[in-house]
Amino acid sequence: MPEPVLELDGLEVRYGTVAVVRELSLRADRGEIVGLIGPNGAGKSTTLHAVMGLLPAAAGEIRIAGESVAGRSPESIARAGVALVPEGRRIFADFTVEENLRLGLAGRRTANGGNPLAAAYELFPILREFRRRAAGTLSGGQQQQLAIGRPRSTGSSALWRRSANGGSRSSSSSSVRNERLRSRTGPTCSSGDCCG
Numbered sequence: 001m002p003e004p005v006l007e008l009d010g011l012e013v014r015y016g017t018v019a020v021v022r023e024l025s026l027r028a029d030r031g032e033i034v035g036l037i038g039p040n041g042a043g044k045s046t047t048l049h050a051v052m053g054l055l056p057a058a059a060g061e062i063r064i065a066g067e068s069v070a071g072r073s074p075e076s077i078a079r080a081g082v083a084l085v086p087e088g089r090r091i092f093a094d095f096t097v098e099e100n101l102r103l104g105l106a107g108r109r110t111a112n113g114g115n116p117l118a119a120a121y122e123l124f125p126i127l128r129e130f131r132r133r134a135a136g137t138l139s140g141g142q143q144q145q146l147a148i149g150r151p152r153s154t155g156s157s158a159l160w161r162r163s164a165n166g167g168s169r170s171s172s173s174s175s176v177r178n179e180r181l182r183s184r185t186g187p188t189c190s191s192g193d194c195c196g
Contacts, residue, residue, distance in 0.1 A: 083151030093136025
């Protein structure tokens with residue numbers, strides 16, 4: 001059986017007394033892309049924020065590479081190899097593509113030999129071709145590749161936040177599986193500020 005990179009077991013996340021995510025269990029194995037889909041307010045972003053340690057889990061377990069991350073800081077979780085790629089890309093437009101990728105190396109877990117950007121360039125060859133260009137001159141899709149490539153240069157597994165009506169990315173070398181969050185997992189909010 002493949003090695004699980006991320007496991008959620010009965011996860012519950014609350015905002016005050018409101019349970020936004022209830023009894024969520026999922027597993028992402030190495031080399032697998034798992035899509036978490038659901039309507040606005042179902043708890044998708046909330047789940048990712050809990051995995052990163054930005055929100056506390058009220059119940060359940062979050063394990064990364066078999067180890068619980070309960071009580072760990074976001075910095076500690078990032079050093080364990082998890083990165084959140086936010087919606088909106090948040091790249092530095094005036095920096096070159098290569099400078100943006102190198103920013104991800106500041107918190108790298110270990111020093112690797114060779115070119116630390118090789119993984120990002122292998123995943124997205126256009127980034128190598130445009131490495132000297134200002135990131136702000138890239139197309140929207142190329143900027144998204146840069147945002148995903150940044151954690152890849154650190155060896156991190158990426159949690160990718162993408163809007164429901166946005167495009168999708170697939171990888172021919174990875175299996176793809178979707179997990180659906182239904183509105184019963186939490187309240188439906190009119191504002192994305194309170195619920196995932």
